[in-house]
Amino acid sequence: MVYKPEASDHMDTIQTTLIKDRLLDLFEKQQEAIRGSATPMVNRIRQHALSRFRKNGFPTPQLENWRFTDLKPLLNTEFVFDFSNKSRSMDIEKIFTCDVYDLDTFSITLLNGWFVYKNAPLTKLTNGTIIGSLAKAMEVYPELTDQYFGRAAKVEQHEMAALNTAFVQDGLFIHVPDGVEVEKPIQLINIVNAEHPVFLQPRHLVIAGKNSKMTLVHCDHSLTHNVSFTNTVMEIFAEENATVEHYKIQNKGRNSALVTNNFIHQKKSSNVYTNMVTLNGGFTKNILDITLSEPECQSEHYGLYLVDSNQHVDNQVYIDHAAPDCHSNQLYKGILDDEARAVFSGKVLVRRNAQRTVAHQNNKNILLTDDAKANTQPHLEIYADDVKCSHGATVGQLDPEAMFYLRSRGLCERTARQLMMIAFAGEVVSKINIEALQERIQHLVEKRLKGELSICDQCVLHCNSKEPTTFNIDMSKI
Amino acid sequence: MENESNKILEEVTGSEYKYGFYTDIEMDQAPPGLTEDTIRFISAKKKEPDFMLEFRLKAFRHWQTLKEPEWAHVKYPRIKYQDLIYYSAPRKQPKYDSLDEVDPELLETFEKLGIPLDEQKALAGVAVDAVMDSVSVGSTFKKTLEEHGVIFCSFSEALQKHPELIKKHMGSVVPYRDNFFAALNSAVFSDGSFAYIPKGVRCPLELSTYFRINAANTGQFERTLIVAEEGSYVSYMEGCTAPVRDENQLHAAIVEIIAHKDAEVKYSTVQNWWPGDKEGKGGVYNFVTKRGICEGENAKISWTQVETGSAVTWKYPSLVLKGDNSAGEFYSVAVTNNMQQADTGTKMIHLGKNTRSTIISKGISAGRSNNSYRGLVKTTRNAENARNFSQCDSLLLGDQCGAHTFPYLDVGNRSSIVEHEATTSKISEDQLFYCMQRGIDMEGAIGLIVNGYAKEVLSKLPMEFAVEAQKLLSISLEGSVG
Numbered sequence: 015m016v017y018k019p020e021a022s023d024h025m026d027t028i029q030t031t032l033i034k035d036r037l038l039d040l041f042e043k044q045q046e047a048i049r050g051s052a053t054p055m056v057n058r059i060r061q062h063a064l065s066r067f068r069k070n071g072f073p074t075p076q077l078e079n080w081r082f083t084d085l086k087p088l089l090n091t092e093f094v095f096d097f098s099n100k101s102r103s104m105d106i107e108k109i110f111t112c113d114v115y116d117l118d119t120f121s122i123t124l125l126n127g128w129f130v131y132k133n134a135p136l137t138k139l140t141n142g143t144i145i146g147s148l149a150k151a152m153e154v155y156p157e158l159t160d161q162y163f164g165r166a167a168k169v170e171q172h173e174m175a176a177l178n179t180a181f182v183q184d185g186l187f188i189h190v191p192d193g194v195e196v197e198k199p200i201q202l203i204n205i206v207n208a209e210h211p212v213f214l215q216p217r218h219l220v221i222a223g224k225n226s227k228m229t230l231v232h233c234d235h236s237l238t239h240n241v242s243f244t245n246t247v248m249e250i251f252a253e254e255n256a257t258v259e260h261y262k263i264q265n266k267g268r269n270s271a272l273v274t275n276n277f278i279h280q281k282k283s284s285n286v287y288t289n290m291v292t293l294n295g296g297f298t299k300n301i302l303d304i305t306l307s308e309p310e311c312q313s314e315h316y317g318l319y320l321v322d323s324n325q326h327v328d329n330q331v332y333i334d335h336a337a338p339d340c341h342s343n344q345l346y347k348g349i350l351d352d353e354a355r356a357v358f359s360g361k362v363l364v365r366r367n368a369q370r371t372v373a374h375q376n377n378k379n380i381l382l383t384d385d386a387k388a389n390t391q392p393h394l395e396i397y398a399d400d401v402k403c404s405h406g407a408t409v410g411q412l413d414p415e416a417m418f419y420l421r422s423r424g425l426c427e428r429t430a431r432q433l434m435m436i437a438f439a440g441e442v443v444s445k446i447n448i449e450a451l452q453e454r455i456q457h458l459v460e461k462r463l464k465g466e467l468s469i470c471d472q473c474v475l476h477c478n479s480k481e482p483t484t485f486n487i488d489m490s491k492i
Numbered sequence: 493m494e495n496e497s498n499k500i501l502e503e504v505t506g507s508e509y510k511y512g513f514y515t516d517i518e519m520d521q522a523p524p525g526l527t528e529d530t531i532r533f534i535s536a537k538k539k540e541p542d543f544m545l546e547f548r549l550k551a552f553r554h555w556q557t558l559k560e561p562e563w564a565h566v567k568y569p570r571i572k573y574q575d576l577i578y579y580s581a582p583r584k585q586p587k588y589d590s591l592d593e594v595d596p597e598l599l600e601t602f603e604k605l606g607i608p609l610d611e612q613k614a615l616a617g618v619a620v621d622a623v624m625d626s627v628s629v630g631s632t633f634k635k636t637l638e639e640h641g642v643i644f645c646s647f648s649e650a651l652q653k654h655p656e657l658i659k660k661h662m663g664s665v666v667p668y669r670d671n672f673f674a675a676l677n678s679a680v681f682s683d684g685s686f687a688y689i690p691k692g693v694r695c696p697l698e699l700s701t702y703f704r705i706n707a708a709n710t711g712q713f714e715r716t717l718i719v720a721e722e723g724s725y726v727s728y729m730e731g732c733t734a735p736v737r738d739e740n741q742l743h744a745a746i747v748e749i750i751a752h753k754d755a756e757v758k759y760s761t762v763q764n765w766w767p768g769d770k771e772g773k774g775g776v777y778n779f780v781t782k783r784g785i786c787e788g789e790n791a792k793i794s795w796t797q798v799e800t801g802s803a804v805t806w807k808y809p810s811l812v813l814k815g816d817n818s819a820g821e822f823y824s825v826a827v828t829n830n831m832q833q834a835d836t837g838t839k840m841i842h843l844g845k846n847t848r849s850t851i852i853s854k855g856i857s858a859g860r861s862n863n864s865y866r867g868l869v870k871t872t873r874n875a876e877n878a879r880n881f882s883q884c885d886s887l888l889l890g891d892q893c894g895a896h897t898f899p900y901l902d903v904g905n906r907s908s909i910v911e912h913e914a915t916t917s918k919i920s921e922d923q924l925f926y927c928m929q930r931g932i933d934m935e936g937a938i939g940l941i942v943n944g945y946a947k948e949v950l951s952k953l954p955m956e957f958a959v960e961a962q963k964l965l966s967i968s969l970e971g972s973v974g
Contacts, residue, residue, distance in 0.1 A: 369891070379903070384906050387903065389903075391898070391901070392897075392912070394896060396888070396895050399891040399893065399918040402915075402916075403915065403916040403917070405912075405913075406911070407901050410910070410911075411906050411907060
């Protein structure tokens with residue numbers, strides 16, 4: 015049996031020329047379902063976000079941060095909105111297993127934006143770490159969710175985050191108590207699998223308590239080739255001296271659109287590391303907004319994007335140095351083939367009192383064809399004088415001298431090119447601190463650069479068909 | 493150490509504007525306000541050909557549909573365009589053959605600036621076309637230029653004598669539709685300079701124009717047009733200082749440069765309009781559109797600028813590299829002090845094959861000023877093998893100032909290479925220590941370091957200008973340089 019979303023009161027197909035109005039209309043009609051079990055505090059934040067969305071609507075290329083990224087053609091689809099609670103218990107391994115074979119993780123799955131679990135929606139590990147559904151967490155630990163929810167997501171500046179906040183229902187919740195080190199990485203698998211064009215808005219909240227340590231691996235996949243639009247918000251709070259590592263792997267179908275809004279709030283001496291690898295994805299916009307609110311924070315951010323055909327990837331990084339003695343570093347690298355377009359807009363703001371700041375920013379692109387386009391804007395805004403800030407950006411092609419060197423040693427042009435591209439990507443891949451994951455990503459990158467990677471590689475069900483086809487979930491087994 | 497260095501910085505950066513004096517020359521002014529009548533008045537006053545009036549009116553009508561841009565990283569009170577005076581000219585319309593006939597008061601003004609006209613004349617043969625409040629009052633070395641067929645005169649004179657050249661080239665690089673201030677300038681420009689270098693001529697002199705804003709409450713709308721025909725060469729210099737006035741003065745100039753095949757134009761400018769007092773009161777608003785086009789193959793244009801003045805600067809000398817193998821350069825030193833705000837940089841638009849551009853920008857911020865670099869490098873699909881290198885460094889003196897860098901890189905083909913580098917830092921304690929350890933006092937050490945920092949750009953200025961540039965740098969950061 016094929017999973018078909020049944021027609022219900024909570025569902026509506028909307029014409030997107032008026033998508034904003036319809037969304038607002040839907041909100042009015044289905045308030046109860048949307049508000050669900052959210053705490054009054056969350057609903058207040060929701061109401062504020064809704065008013066922002068009502069005022070600003072979807073972002074347009076007139077906005078500085080969306081200059082080269084136009085959502086309009088993407089929104090021109092008859093999306094299916096589903097606000098009925100579909101979080102459920104099911105054996106997720108039946109449909110999907112991560113194939114990073116040696117990676118031992120606490121794995122969590124979101125299917126079409128809804129939480130899918132084996133036993134309980136919310137688990138408390140022996141060390142006190144809470145992992146599970148955000149909706150459930152709002153019921154069970156309202157004091158935690160109320161303290162953090164919406165405190166990092168800047169709905170005033172980010173239109174898409176406002177939209178997500180207005181419609182927040184479920185997503186991932188993680189709380190690592192003070193002093194706890196989570197020994198295994200926590201893995202979040204975000205699967206989109208629907209017959210209809212879906213519009214999804216998962217919401218994640220990650221809290222790392224004082225002196226705690228955690229690693230989060232976040233994978234975005236789509237199992238079908240249907241049109242989908244995902245707009246996620248992730249808030250990460252790193253309390254004093256906490257260490258958070260966040261890996262994100264995006265390997266989605268050509269027809270999928272993904273906007274991720276990642277907000278990170280860092281307290282004193284905290285350490286946050288992110289690494290975003292975009293292997294495939296029709297349209298991807300990653301917003302990373304980091305606030306270094308207290309002294310001595312470390313913040314490192316890496317990104318790699320390998321795009322071809324007419325894919326579009328936009329990485330927007332904003333780092334607010336609001337306190338002295340913080341260090342931040344950004345390195346984003348990309349290889350663009352065919353008619354792909356990559357946008358990088360980075361901004362480092364160093365506030366007046368943020369003395370002794372060290373901030374570096376680097377974006378490097380390789381264009382393989384004349385139709386590929388790279389737009390890069392590494393911006394610095396500095397109001398403190400005792401700082402060391404630098405930024406650099408390059409757009410170019412493979413070094414002909416290096417090419418000659420490899421060719422003169424008997425490598426064919428194709429191999430030489432691949433070798434150089436793999437080395438180019440290697441600078442980012444080598445920054446991955448989990449060995450198994452690094453190996454796997456290295457492998458994927460190599461396959462990707464050889465043109466052998468399709469989204470089917472990610473799935474272990476290994477259907478017999480060689481073609482990457484629509485993948486149907488057999489709901490009867492669930 | 494810290495305290496002492498702060499004190500010296502304060503002294504260094506706290507000096508008052510030295511060129512603040514006001515020359516009392518009678519003015520012939522248009523009534524304040526801007527209507528089609530004002531434009532007709534200006535045009536009639538200057539006895540302009542019909543096409544010029546048409547152009548002005550078209551620009552004015554377009555300007556009325558535009559909104560003042562707000563994207564620049566500067567803040568200033570809104571300009572009341574209807575309160576400004578759009579035309580003011582010295583009443584005695586002088587037509588001098590020699591400097592002796594020039595109003596002695598005017599000559600004195602230039603002497604106060606330290607660069608008297610006659611000294612200029614002697615200095616390496618510089619032809620000076622001095623502009624005081626919009627109308628040219630003296631030209632020198634005309635004869636030498638005439639012998640080579642070079643036309644160098646005021647814009648109004650060119651309109652009378654060479655209307656066909658003006659008609660052909662004016663607005664071809666900066667159309668009146670370009671932006672808010674370009675439209676305003678196109679509608680009301682008072683005067684400016686025109687230089688035409690015929691085919692194959694290497695201009696024997698360095699052309700130089702001194703601009704000054706004089707009357708209070710006067711918008712200054714200069715317009716410069718430089719046309720370099722095939723195989724020609726010219727070095728053009730423009731410098732400006734402005735007297736102390738309490739009300740903000742608007743300066744919205746346009747500079748257009750056209751370089752044909754194998755031609756080379758070197759444009760250097762020192763800008764030292766009055767920056768306002770320590771509290772940011774008064775000062776000139778400098779909203780300038782400067783653009784050059786390398787029309788033919790192997791053409792080259794270079795911009796060199798030293799920006800020390802103006803309360804608010806909004807200036808992006810740009811280049812369109814249209815001809816194959818053409819080259820563009822941009823060298824800039826921008827110093828901001830007290831409450832000054834500068835948003836300056838360049839645009840390099842690569843259209844032709846094998847085009848090259850270099851950008852070197854050095855920002856120095858002191859006091860409570862804000863200094864931004866904003867630059868665009870764009871290569872289109874056809875600009876094969878285009879090459880750009882940009883370096884934008886910022887130096888911060890004091891902990892109340894800001895230095896910002898906003899580069900935009902848009903690359904549209906695979907064979908072009910675009911690189912951007914930037915650093916922001918304060919004067920290194922190590923360098924200071926090194927200098928002082930060798931017996932140089934704090935002030936001298938700061939001067940040495942700042943001078944060395946800007947040298948890469950200052951060395952690109954023509955010799956005569958380099959002297960003035962250093963002088964201005966030292967006035968802006970008193971005692972630290974020279």
